Amino acid sequence: MKYLRVISQALRAMGCLGMLLILISPGAGLAQELGDHQYTSQAIQAGLRIYSRECALCHGPQGDLVGGVNLRLGQFKTAQSDEDLRSIVTSGAGAGQMPAFNFNEADLNGVIAYIRAGFNPEGVAIFIGDPARGEALFQGKGECANCHRVNGVGPRTAPDLSEIGAIRSPASLQRNLLDPATAILPINRPVRIVTRNEETIIGRRLNEDTYTVQVIDSQERLRSLQKSDLVSYEISMAPSKPPTTLSSAEVADVVGYLLSLRGLQ
Numbered sequence: 454m455k456y457l458r459v460i461s462q463a464l465r466a467m468g469c470l471g472m473l474l475i476l477i478s479p480g481a482g483l484a485q486e487l488g489d490h491q492y493t494s495q496a497i498q499a500g501l502r503i504y505s506r507e508c509a510l511c512h513g514p515q516g517d518l519v520g521g522v523n524l525r526l527g528q529f530k531t532a533q534s535d536e537d538l539r540s541i542v543t544s545g546a547g548a549g550q551m552p553a554f555n556f557n558e559a560d561l562n563g564v565i566a567y568i569r570a571g572f573n574p575e576g577v578a579i580f581i582g583d584p585a586r587g588e589a590l591f592q593g594k595g596e597c598a599n600c601h602r603v604n605g606v607g608p609r610t611a612p613d614l615s616e617i618g619a620i621r622s623p624a625s626l627q628r629n630l631l632d633p634a635t636a637i638l639p640i641n642r643p644v645r646i647v648t649r650n651e652e653t654i655i656g657r658r659l660n661e662d663t664y665t666v667q668v669i670d671s672q673e674r675l676r677s678l679q680k681s682d683l684v685s686y687e688i689s690m691a692p693s694k695p696p697t698t699l700s701s702a703e704v705a706d707v708v709g710y711l712l713s714l715r716g717l718q
């Protein structure tokens with residue numbers, strides 16, 4: 454792993470370098486790679502027309518006129534995945550209050566794309582798959598549970614994802630899976646620290662201020678260290694994991710699962 458050597462006074466500068474790495478990463482390749490994991494902008498724009506014609510009458514231009522449902526913000530009564538949305542539109546809802554629509558594939562796709570883009574015709578809309586399948590992938594084939602902790606189960610070597618669905622957008626979750634190098638969180642970096650009493654601490658940075666740094670060490674202990682007690686402090690800016698090898702449909706399922714993680718209620 455490539456470590457960049459820094460001294461504590463240069464930490465602010467490190468923050469800048471981190472940003473630089475994010476900015477200069479290959480954008481075009483990423484757009485292409487993200488391509489089949491998201492709806493096209495044509496679909497989203499077609500969806501705006503269909504929504505205005507067929508749905509706005511009841512749901513309103515902002516999608517918030519039906520109680521307990523906010524289509525723009527992605528708040529539904531029962532729906533979670535895009536498949537759920539498709540079946541609601543094609544079967545109707547609320548014991549006949551919402552009619553069943555008989556759309557062709559392109560129109561159905563468009564209206565879901567428009568909802569997933571947050572009603573922004575210029576927006577980005579990510580496919581959202583089935584949370585239950587996503588959970589199985591998270592625990593199994595995707596190997597996510599080897600590093601991440603959810604609701605009290607799993608290691609602490611990577612960020613705890615118990616509330617990730619409440620704090621990150623679908624686009625940023627997807628990006629973290631497909632291209633971790635551009636999704637690096639400046640704070641959550643692997644660190645290697647040597648203290649004055651010659652202890653070497655390998656871990657992950659959780660927090661930092663002018664005088665202290667908090668890390669989770671390799672034994673999963675939370676450590677709070679005074680910077681004045683450190684002989685060296687190295688922060689890795691290398692990506693913490695390779696891009697996932699899961700298929701498009703599997704990534705959509707995992708994103709669906711991550712979005713369902715909103716802490717224990």
Ligand code: HEC
Nearest residue numbers: 507508511519522529530531532541546547550551552564
């Ligand atoms: C005639 C009024 C009406 C129209 C038109 C209508 N809806 Fe609805 N929709 C409702 C009502 C009422 C509910 C709440 C149903 C319930 O209480 O379960 C609802 C619920 C929903 C839900 C949430 C369902 C759930 O269980 O999570 C979605 C998604 C939705 N509508 C999408 C659409 C879309 C997309 C269109 C246009 C293609 C549309 N609706 C057109 C009245 C309508």
Ligand code: HEC
Nearest residue numbers: 595596597600611612626629636637638641693694697707
């Ligand atoms: C080798 C260990 C490892 C594996 C395997 C791994 N991750 Fe991560 N992941 C990390 C680390 C470390 C970070 C935080 C550092 C960073 O941003 O690069 C992270 C960051 C994340 C974040 C962003 C957290 C935030 O606060 O925004 C998400 C979401 C995530 N991972 C999901 C997954 C999913 C889903 C999988 C399985 C497909 C997975 N990870 C597999 C180590 C791992």
